[in-house]
Amino acid sequence: MADLTSDFVGIKSPNPFWLASAPPTDKEYNVCRAFEAGWGGVVWKTLGLDPHVVNVNGPRYGAIYGADRRLLGLNNIELITDRPLQTNLDEIKVVKRDYPDRAMIVSLMVPCEEEPWKFILPLVEDTGADGVELNFGCPHGMSERGMGSAVGQVPEYIEMVTRWVKANTRMPVIVKLTPNITDIRKPAEAAMKGGADAVSLINTINSITSVDLDLFAPEPTIDGKGAHGGYCGPAVKPIALNMVAEIARDPSLGQIPISGIGGITTWRDAAEFMALGAGNVQVCTAAMTYGFKIVQEMISGLSDYMDSKGLTSVDEIVGRAVPNVTDWQHLNLNYVAKAKIDQDLCISCGRCFAACEDTSHQAIAMSEDRTFTVIDEECVACNLCVNVCPVEDCITMEAMAPGLVDSRTGKVVEPDYANWTTHPNNPASKAAE
Amino acid sequence: MSSDAFTPGIVPARLEAEAYADHFSDLHPRLDAHEALVAADRCYFCHDAPCITACPTDIDIPLFIRQIATGTPDAAAKTILSQNIMGGMCARVCPTEQLCEEACVRELAEGKPVLIGQLQRYATDHLQEQGIHPFSRAAATGKTVAVVGAGPAGLSCAHRLAMLGHDVVVYDARPKAGGLNEYGIATYKTVEGFAQAEVDWLLQIGGIRIEFGKALGREETLESLRAGHDAVFLGMGLGGVNALEAEGSDKEGVLDAVDFIADLRQAKDLARVPVGRDVVVIGGGMTAIDAAVQARLLGALNVTLVYRRGRDRMNASVFEQDLATSKGVRIVTHAVPRAVIGNGAVREIEFDYVDGAMAPTGQTLRLAADQVFRAIGQSLVGEGLPALEGRKIKVDDAGRTSLQGVWAGGDCAAGGDDLTVTAVAEGRDAAMDIHEALTGAAA
Numbered sequence: 081m082a083d084l085t086s087d088f089v090g091i092k093s094p095n096p097f098w099l100a101s102a103p104p105t106d107k108e109y110n111v112c113r114a115f116e117a118g119w120g121g122v123v124w125k126t127l128g129l130d131p132h133v134v135n136v137n138g139p140r141y142g143a144i145y146g147a148d149r150r151l152l153g154l155n156n157i158e159l160i161t162d163r164p165l166q167t168n169l170d171e172i173k174v175v176k177r178d179y180p181d182r183a184m185i186v187s188l189m190v191p192c193e194e195e196p197w198k199f200i201l202p203l204v205e206d207t208g209a210d211g212v213e214l215n216f217g218c219p220h221g222m223s224e225r226g227m228g229s230a231v232g233q234v235p236e237y238i239e240m241v242t243r244w245v246k247a248n249t250r251m252p253v254i255v256k257l258t259p260n261i262t263d264i265r266k267p268a269e270a271a272m273k274g275g276a277d278a279v280s281l282i283n284t285i286n287s288i289t290s291v292d293l294d295l296f297a298p299e300p301t302i303d304g305k306g307a308h309g310g311y312c313g314p315a316v317k318p319i320a321l322n323m324v325a326e327i328a329r330d331p332s333l334g335q336i337p338i339s340g341i342g343g344i345t346t347w348r349d350a351a352e353f354m355a356l357g358a359g360n361v362q363v364c365t366a367a368m369t370y371g372f373k374i375v376q377e378m379i380s381g382l383s384d385y386m387d388s389k390g391l392t393s394v395d396e397i398v399g400r401a402v403p404n405v406t407d408w409q410h411l412n413l414n415y416v417a418k419a420k421i422d423q424d425l426c427i428s429c430g431r432c433f434a435a436c437e438d439t440s441h442q443a444i445a446m447s448e449d450r451t452f453t454v455i456d457e458e459c460v461a462c463n464l465c466v467n468v469c470p471v472e473d474c475i476t477m478e479a480m481a482p483g484l485v486d487s488r489t490g491k492v493v494e495p496d497y498a499n500w501t502t503h504p505n506n507p508a509s510k511a512a513e
Numbered sequence: 514m515s516s517d518a519f520t521p522g523i524v525p526a527r528l529e530a531e532a533y534a535d536h537f538s539d540l541h542p543r544l545d546a547h548e549a550l551v552a553a554d555r556c557y558f559c560h561d562a563p564c565i566t567a568c569p570t571d572i573d574i575p576l577f578i579r580q581i582a583t584g585t586p587d588a589a590a591k592t593i594l595s596q597n598i599m600g601g602m603c604a605r606v607c608p609t610e611q612l613c614e615e616a617c618v619r620e621l622a623e624g625k626p627v628l629i630g631q632l633q634r635y636a637t638d639h640l641q642e643q644g645i646h647p648f649s650r651a652a653a654t655g656k657t658v659a660v661v662g663a664g665p666a667g668l669s670c671a672h673r674l675a676m677l678g679h680d681v682v683v684y685d686a687r688p689k690a691g692g693l694n695e696y697g698i699a700t701y702k703t704v705e706g707f708a709q710a711e712v713d714w715l716l717q718i719g720g721i722r723i724e725f726g727k728a729l730g731r732e733e734t735l736e737s738l739r740a741g742h743d744a745v746f747l748g749m750g751l752g753g754v755n756a757l758e759a760e761g762s763d764k765e766g767v768l769d770a771v772d773f774i775a776d777l778r779q780a781k782d783l784a785r786v787p788v789g790r791d792v793v794v795i796g797g798g799m800t801a802i803d804a805a806v807q808a809r810l811l812g813a814l815n816v817t818l819v820y821r822r823g824r825d826r827m828n829a830s831v832f833e834q835d836l837a838t839s840k841g842v843r844i845v846t847h848a849v850p851r852a853v854i855g856n857g858a859v860r861e862i863e864f865d866y867v868d869g870a871m872a873p874t875g876q877t878l879r880l881a882a883d884q885v886f887r888a889i890g891q892s893l894v895g896e897g898l899p900a901l902e903g904r905k906i907k908v909d910d911a912g913r914t915s916l917q918g919v920w921a922g923g924d925c926a927a928g929g930d931d932l933t934v935t936a937v938a939e940g941r942d943a944a945m946d947i948h949e950a951l952t953g954a955a956a
Contacts, residue, residue: 147554149547427618430560450563470557471622 082386084379086120086394088360089252089277089337091210093120093183096394097350097378100280100341100362101125101187101213101256103158104372108171112178117372118379121183123280123362126160126215127168127204128189129196133159133221139300142289144315151369153315155289157300157307159221160189165203173207184208185254189215189227192237194244201249211251214241214276216267217258217283219310229283232258235270242274254339257281257323259316264323265330272336279327280339280362282320284310313365317343321356325405328357335399345374347381354394355401409501414494416486417461417477419443419454425474426452432465432475440464456487518790518814522858523766523884525787527812533783536810540701540836541605541631549635552628553582559618564629567616569929570597570938574613578632590640591647593633598672598941599665601641601711602694603934604634605703608799608830612934641710646717651678656951659684659742661729664692665933666748666923668715669940670947675720677948682742683721686728692750693924694933696775699803700783701810708778728752730895739918744947747898747906747914747921748940751891757795759862761853770794770804770888777807789884792816793862795850796888797827802834804886805842817880819845819864821871848878859885893925902927912943920947 086096099105099114101123111122135158144153161168176184186209190196204212216238218228231237238255245253255271257264259282271279286308290299298306320342327333340358344350345366353361366374382394391397421432421444428450436444443458444465454465461477469475480486482495502509516524528536544552556578564574572593580589593600607613609630617626640647656679660667663685671681689695694708716723727733729749738745754769756762766789780786788811794801797820805818820827823846824834838844848864849871855861859882866876893905899914900907905927912920922939929935949955 148551427622428559428563429557429618430562431557434560446560450561 082383083392084120084383084386084394086360088183088339089211089254091121091183091185091252092181093360094181095120095375095379095382096354096360097375098122098183098185098339098360098362099367100364101185101215102364102368103156104364104367106161107163107168108175111171111175114367114372114375115175115179115182118375119182119372120360121185121210123185123187123213124168124172124209126187126189126218127165127200128160128227129191129200130165132162132164135159135162136302138302142299142309144289144313151313151365153287153289153311153313154365154368155287155300155309155311156284157220157309160187160215160218165200169203169207172204172209176208176210183210185211185213187213187215187256189218189222192226192231192241194248197241197244198248201245201251205249205251209251211254211277212245212249213254213256213280214245215256215283216241217256217281219258219260219284219286220308229258229260232256232267232283233261235266238267238270239274242271242276246275252277254278254280256283256341258283259319259323259342260286264326265333268327268330268333268336272333276336278337278339278359280341281327282316282323282342284312285316285319287311312343313369314343314345314349317345317349321352324353324358325356325402328399328402329405345369347378347385350378351382351385351397352401354397355399356405357399357402359395359398410499412497412499413503414496414498416480416493418456418459418480419461419463419465419475420478421452421454421465421475422473423451425471427471427474428452429470431468431470435464435468458488460488518812521790521883523787523789526784527788528784530784532812537700537704537783537807539704540699541634543638544628544631544635549581549586549632552632553578555619556582556627557618563616563618564613564627567612568596569612569932569934570600570603570941572596572600572613572633574629577636578627578629581632581636586636586639587643587645587647589632589636593637594640594647596941597934597937598669598715599694599711599933599937600633601637601714602665602703602708603937604630604637605707606694606698607932607934608832610832611830641714644714644717646714648672648676648718650676650718650720653680654678654952656680656743657682657741658744658746658947658951659738660746660748661685661733661738662692662747662749662923662925663687663690663712663723664748664750664923664936665694666750666926666936666940667692667746668712669937670746670748670920670922670944671721671940672715672718673941673944674947675718677944679720679743679948679951681721683723684727684729684733684738685723685725686731686749686752688725690723690725692748696778697771697800698778699774699807700777701807730897735897735916735919739916743918743951745919746912746940746943746947747919747925748923748936749895750924752894753892754887755890755892757850757853757885757887757889759850759852761855761859762850764853764855764859765857766855766859766883767853767885767887770796770800770886771891773886774800774803774807777811783811786811788813789882790814791881792884792886793880793882794818794886794888796820796886796890797822797829798888798890799829799833800891801886801888802829802837802842804888806837806840808884808886809840809842813884815843815881816841817843817845819848819850819878819880821847821849821867823847823869845878849873851877853882853885854879859883891924908939910942911946912939913946918950 084095098121106125142155216232222228223230340353577589577592614626620626920943923936
C-alpha cells in the first residue's frame, strides 16, 4: 500500500481525494458519511450571506446517458447552500472537531464588495476549517446576481476579490475557476496576482442536457420552462484536463498549485489529472452517481498504480506529464506511423472500413471473406480506425523506423525531429539554425 | 380416475392442473423496454453486416436495432416487416443461433451474440399490438392470383401481391390459416394465439380472401386454378408423413409427430391431451424435438429421441438439442428402428445400432414404449403438379415452376432450408416475379 498522504498548500489529508463543493457536502450528515467512507477531505458546499437562497422545487438535475443508463453527464441548477449561515458554520465546526485528520475547506460566495468578505471570513476561521475556496464558477442563478461565474469571467474582479480575501484571513485561499471563458490562463493569472494559494478547476459548464420533444422545453423542465445549468460528470473530463494542463504548463503562472476537478470517476482519472499538474483532485458527480464508497476503489487503484511504478509519494505523479504537453507546431512531423490490424483479434465488424472509406482516407481494404487490411499507401495514421474498433488493441498505430520508406509519400522516414516551425510549407518558417 | 407420470399407457392429465401453464409458457419471454435498449446497445452496426447476409429474408438488422436503440421500435418493426412480413413469428421460431446470431461478430468475439431474435420480437410486438399495419395497397391492377396454402410461404406471397395491387385468393385445406405456424410449431414457441393474431394483422392489408377447407387435388385442381386466375402460387407445404419402415409399425400407439404437435396447438385444455408413459420419438429434426420436448412437458416419464445418425447430422439445431436434453429428453443416436413389439398396442421398440455408413453393427437397443412418434420427414402429396426435382417441386431462383403461370415456394419447393423464414422469403420473391410477369414492371 503506497503512502497516499497529501499536502496541498499546507492542507494535509490522508489521501488526495476530496469531495468538491456541491450537493454531497451540504451538511454534517453527508460529510460524516463521506469521511467514514474514506474521503481525504471535503470542500463544504458554498456558504453565502443570510437570508439564504432558495432552490427550485422541481427537478434540479438533468442527465446524459450511455448504454444501460450509465450516467455520462449531469447538469445541475442547484444553487449554493439553502440553509442559514450559522447552521452550516456550527456543523462545520463539529465535523472538523470530529475528523481532525481530514481536510475541511469551506467554499464561499458573497457579493463583490469587501465588507461581506470581512464579515464571513472570521466566522469560517472560527470553525477550525483548513482553508477557503472562492466560488467564482457557479454558472447558473448566482451569476445572475453578480456572483459565481459573473466574477470568474472578469479577471479584474477575481484579482480584486482574491486580494480582499487574502487580506482578511490567515487561511489558505483556493480560487475556483469557471470554464465558461475562452482562455483559462487569464482568470488563473488574476487569481495568482491577487495572491491566491491555489486554483481549483473546472467548475461546471453552461449546458442544456436535452429538450423534451413533447413539451418543447429544455431538460430539466420546471413547469414547462428550463434554464441552462452546470454540466459535469465523465463527459467534461477532457475539457477539464486541457484547462488544467494549460495552467500547469504556462511558465508565467509560476506553477500555481492546482486542485483538479471535472468528471473524475476512477483512480485512473485522478492520476491523469495529477499527471497534468493537479496537486490533488476533487470529485462530485461520481459520488452522486455511485455513493461515497467509490473512494475505496480510488484509494486501492492509485495505491496499486504507485506500487507498480515504484512511486512512494503522490507528489511524484504531480505534473509528470506536463513537459509532454506541447503545441501543435512543435509536434514531430518526421514521426510516421501506420495502422496495423491484428487479424487474430479482428472480429470482422467492418467499422474501421466504414469509417475510413466513408469519412477518411480509403486506407482499409475489405476482402470477399471480410478480412480487413490497412493500405499503407493511403494510411495517414489518423487513428480513427483505432478509435471506432470495438476490440481493444486490435488496431494499433505502429511507428515506422527511420530509414524505411513511407509508401504513401515515397519518402524515407527521417531520424531527426522536425516540426512545422521549420517546415518549407510554412510561410513563416525560418531556416533551422 | 387421476393419472400421474407412472400411469401406464397413453393417458391425459399426468400433471397437476396448474403445471401446464408453467410448462407451456413462453420459451423466451419478451424483453422489456430497458432490456431491449441494453441488448440493442451491444450491436456494433457492422459495415455490410454478416447478420444481414445470414438472414434468408435479408432484414437490415443493424438498422432495426439502431432504431430500437434510439427509441423508435415501430420504425424498427417496419424495417423488419418490409423484408419479412412474418417477422413476428420468425423472431420466435427462427433458429437464430444458426442464422443471424451465428454470424454476429459478437458471437465470434465473445460467444455472446446480440440478441437479434429477441430484439426483432420486441419491435414487431410493439407495432403489432397497437394494431398498426404500416403497409398499404397500390392501385388495383385488376389481376387475380391464386395462392395454395395459407402458411408462411403462401401468406407472404399473398401479402406482397396484395400490396402491389393484385387481388389474391388463398386456398387452404385446414379450417385455420397459418400453416405450420398454426399447426406445426411447439406450443411454448408461440403462445397466446400469436399465430392467428399475426395472420389477422397481415390480412389488414386488404385484397386477400381465404377459402378454408379447400385442398389441391380435393376441392380444387391446378387446372381450374390456372383457368380462374392470372397466376398461381403453390405453397401448400408437405402434406404427407413418411412411413416407418419397421416391422409392426402399424401397431396402436405409433403416431405421427405432426399430429401430436397440431393437437397440442389446437387443444383448449392441455390437460386433456393424452401422452404415453414411455415415449419414443424417431427422427432428428425440429418436429422430432418439438414432439419429444412437449411429451416431457405433458408429463411423460421417459422420453427418448432416437436418430439414425450422429448429433452433428441432426436437422435440429444445437440449441434445440440442448433444450430437449435440459427438459429430460434422452437423445440416442446411430440407431434405426427394426421392429415395433406389442400385442395390438406398442409395448416396446427395438433398434439396430448402425455405424457412420448406416450399416448395422450387430448391436441392438430395446426401449419400453407405449407411444411412438414418427418424425422422419414429410413428403409432397398431389397429382398433376409441375415437374419435380427429387421429391419436391422444381423452381428457379424466382420460384417459377415448369408450368407457365405457376410459381411455388416454401417446403413444397425444392431448394432452401425448410424454415419459416425461408418460406417467407420464397413467397415474397415469387410475388415480386409474379408482379413483374403480370404487369411487365419490376416493383
